[in-house]
Amino acid sequence: MTIEVGADRKVSRRSFMKWSGIAGGSAALVATTAHLGMPGIGTAANSDGMLDAEQTVWSACLVNCGARCPLRFQVKDGTVARVLPDNTGGDEIGNHRIPACPRGRSIRQRIYSPDRIKKPLKRKPGTKRGDEQWEEISWEQALDEIAEKYQQLLADYGPESQFYAYATGVIAGTVSGSYYGGALQRLLKKMGGFLSYYGDYSTGGITEAMRVTLGGYIDSNSTDDLVNSKLYVLWGHSPMETKMCGGSEAFYAQKLIRDTNVRTIVVDPRHSDSVQLMADEHVALKPGTDAALIAGIAHVLISEDLHEQEFLDEYCVGFDESTLPEGAPENSSYRAYVMGDGPDGIEKTPEWASSVTGTPVDTIVKFARELGNNKPSMIHQGWGAQRCANGENQSRAIITLNAMLGNVGLPGGGAGTYPGSSAVTINSAFDADPNPVTKKISHFTWPDAIDHGAEMKGEDGVRDWDEDGNPIWDPQLEVPIKAIWAYGSNTLINQHSDINGTKELLRDDSKCELIVLCDNQMTSSAKFADYVLPGTSNAEEGDVVQQGLAANMGYSIVATKAIDPLYESKTIYEICTELARRLGIEEEFTEGKTQEDWARQIIEDSREANPGMPGYDELQEMGVWKVDNGARVALREFREDPEANPLDTPSGKIEIYSAEVARKAEEWNLPDGDVVTALPEQINTWEDFEAAKTNSEFPLQMISYHFKGRTHSSYGNVPWLKQAHRQVIWINPVDAKPRGIENGDEVIVYNGRGQTKVEAKVTPRIFPGVTTLPEGAWYNPDKDGVDQGGGPNVLTKYHPTALAKSNPQYTNLVEVKKA
Ligand code: SF4
The missing domain is CATH 3.40.228.10 (Dimethylsulfoxide Reductase, domain 2)
Incomplete structure (x- = not known):
């Protein structure tokens, strides 16, 4: 199917907006066009927005969309009263403004969400994970018990049994970072390391x-x-x-x-x-x-x-x-x-x-x-x-x-x-330690490592390297995963495949014996933890923000704490410091430094690699520092x-x-349906376009896509965004008609793994025989287990891809019926 864009469209596409206003939508309406003739260096002008704000501080949107937009928090009466976008740079590429999208602009609804975790929670004895039966406990009790159980598991199984969950909720933080190199990874490395992964859900x-x-x-x-x-x-x-x-x-x-x-x-x-x-x-x-x-x-x-x-x-x-x-x-x-x-x-x-x-x-x-x-x-x-x-x-x-x-x-x-794209090089002494555990699994195969980790080897995706960095042909895990550390992570349930199957695995706490999760929102993954620790939002702490993708322009942001931590929440640095004290390594963990001390050191250490980079105090004032690195030719x-x-x-x-x-x-001995080939051939697999032709029960392919209303699951509970971007399944008219489905109907999308309820959008914008659901919607089962959130992952299959052992979340067969 080819859809030609007509000449009129082409003209209109290329002239439909003034370019100074297109990028950030409403964001650009309040941005200045000032550029002071200092190539690559922006300046902060905090005099717009709410003029009676007590202060305006720089921060950023830290989620995993690939960008890292600067935000300015305007504070009044101890609250973030207004959020403003970047107002530095102009329209020329290389010193362009980075106005936040509607997700970042609506961050107040995340900071003050009713879903904020307010106190440390412990799963009630005698209940199963996911039952949502909690005791509110003190920080002292939570950290004492976590430290004790951790030490017991380390003694019994060693550090390879400790899994750091895939976590991109705070991907752009440095000390507060969730993806790599942040406080929790530093703590685990100091304690002997953790089982890590290669690949990721985006790019495996x-x-x-x-x-x-x-x-x-x-x-x-x-x-x-x-x-x-x-x-x-x-x-x-x-x-x-x-x-x-x-x-x-x-x-x-x-x-x-x-x-x-x-x-x-x-x-x-x-x-x-x-x-x-x-x-x-x-x-x-x-x-x-x-x-x-x-x-x-x-x-x-x-x-x-x-x-x-x-x-x-x-x-x-x-x-x-x-x-x-x-x-x-x-x-x-x-x-x-x-x-x-x-x-x-x-x-x-x-x-x-x-x-x-x-x-x-x-x-x-x-x-x-x-x-x-x-x-x-x-x-x-x-x-x-x-x-x-x-x-x-x-x-x-x-x-x-x-x-x-x-x-x-x-x-x-x-x-x-x-x-x-270009980057500003951030040298983080905070992340200087290597992980003593060199073995890795694929980001996607942690359920196998919980279930039968000690049987996993090279063909199951285990990787290891010798002392010279050469890959070992057939490494093997020695122990299963016995503990999961999840910080800013919603991959235990929401973002992983086959939610119903994963739930059953996690409910058995004889396998994985400890799940500690820290977040600032009560996500579906948090509901499957043993201990839920209330973390701060980025308005409640300062940090060095690592940049995202902006073509030839590198940039760095120093974020400043805008408000005190809400409820009983603590920063991840504070939580890890207190855990380190209980584990006897506080001095080794902190080196006597506060979080701000580390942020200052990180900027100082980074200045050598980035000529012209201002010092910490100047960066804190100007917020975002931009540098034109020229086009990249790979x-x-x-x-x-x-x-x-x-x-x-x-x-x-x-x-x-x-x-x-x-x-x-x-x-390799591969499961049925898995094939690897020396050439990049077209290969047929399970639940693919070919299988759809003969599967009378589930004849429609289903893919997902990234959605404007969320960054994965982040911002998925923001009311403004849910109104602006409704969760719908796209279905082609040729598939909708025989099913009696009309635009706007409530439908059930289902297969042998689960069911989800969602509104139908009947549209020729999707290939016939194919349906598509936006990823990241918050899982919300009713009493019969039917997801009311319209998310795809009750339908996706836990079946790692043959070569990368990655997530095949766009390979699914489903059926759709009117609800
Ligand atoms: S979600 Fe991405 S594009 Fe939107 S404000 Fe945040 S970092 Fe920027």
Whole structure:
């Protein structure tokens, strides 16, 4: 299905707003356009907004959308009375303003939410996790009991039994950070370490695809380099719904499309808001079929000699038989796969690709010719294509297509991966310790590690490295997970797959014996903890804020505490200090420093790496410091001299054929339906487009997408946002009609794993046979276990992907009926 955007639309798209106002919506209305001629350095002007505020302090939105928007909290009578956006910089990319999106602008409704956790809570003896039977206890009792149980588990099972849960609720904090390097990880490292993970729920598949193909995590050219591109392709990427602030792609990608008039194509099963607002053309396809579309495109490129053969010969492994690694079987090159000479004997013609993807043949041929005749093209791969059961191959195929076009290392081209950006380097002495536990599991397989951790090995996704940093081929866990430490984390229930199955596992406290969770909102994951500790919001503490994605502009923010902690909440630094005292390592943990002392030191330590970076006090005053680092051109050095600058792959080249994956395909015992392949082939898995054809019980594919009303589950309980962005399931009219479903009907979406109730949006904006639910809605079961929140994760399957052991949350079959 191709949706051409008509000429009128194109004109209107590129002239529909004044650019000084587009990025932050209402945010821009109160922002100044002042730029004092100090390149890259913003200034704070706290004289707007509520003029009788007692003070205005800088802070930021710390959640995991990819951006990190500065916020100014205006304080009156000890409360955050108003929230203002960034007012520094202008509209020029490199010193652009970062006005917050409506999520950050509504943060007062999170700070003062009725869902705030007010006191330490302990699960009542004799009840099960999730029963929501709590005793309110003192901090002393909570910390004493947690310390005692922790020490007992450490003595019985060792530090490998302690799992630090995936947690991005405070991703942008440094001392207060939840994702890596924050206070809780520091404490656990000082106590002997913890079991960590590789990959993440956002990028598990593409991270492995990049490791296998490019030798590591390599972002692509930054979007400001679009001025050098002849064609812009967003593949499974929708910045208009993920990062809508003024500092990120929602602003500068649109501005650059307008300024350069570059033709823009979006590939997505959904007619997303990015298609609506950015695209000249939408190439739609069934979920999980990107590798097939690319094989069809490759067939056209090869047949019409539109590919870059010289580049493939010099820089890549396995496009042709002549560049296959030693020991690879005959006819195992990508060319052989595409042209029908491979083991399956199928020629991947556009007609074949169309039969898999549902994309019309003409569209595939036209798309291929556009790519072949417009080099370099900037192909920005989002994280949608890889979040399915065969996601690693979808992602590897996109990187392969980019290599076939010779885009790599060129201005205007890229690596075929996620858009790159610049950063201010933050050197954190607070996070200097390595984790003594070197073994890791995938971010997604912690339920297996609870259930049968001591049986998990390499083929189950366990990884370990020797003293020289070389990977060990088949490491094994020695103990299961016996304790979970969760801070700013909602992945135990809400964000993980198969909520009903996970609940059953967590309710058995003979397996995982201790769950400690600290948050400032009573999330569904908190309901499954043994101890719930009330944490502060970011208005209640200061910190150094690590930046997000803003093209060529790096920035750093010093956040200041605006109000005293609400209720009995404490900062995570304070909580960990008190735990450290009970564990006998307080001095080692704090080194005699307060949280502010650490923040000051972090800024001082970072100044050397960032010429011109102001000191702490000046930064606190100015709030956000910006620096123009220039456009990023990924793999430029590799392109210029591949021998002097090899990739970190076994060959030093781009590995279209991976000997490592070929070996795993031979040696690993994988569950039914799991396949790994040396080439980025289209593979059929479980509950995919092919299975949908024959599954009469659950015949509809279901994918999710990132939603403007939430950042994952953060902000999911904010009334303003819930009103503005209603949770709905998209269903195509051809699927709605036979089910008697009309726009606005309440429906039940269900499969063998669960049911969720939600409103239907009947729309041609979703591919026929496919439905889509926004991720992150708060799980809210009724007495019969039917989720009333409309979230997807009662329907998603706990089945790690074959290669990365990642989350395949866009591979599901469901049925929909009127409620
Ligand atoms: S959710 Fe993201 S884009 Fe919105 S204000 Fe927060 S950091 Fe900015």
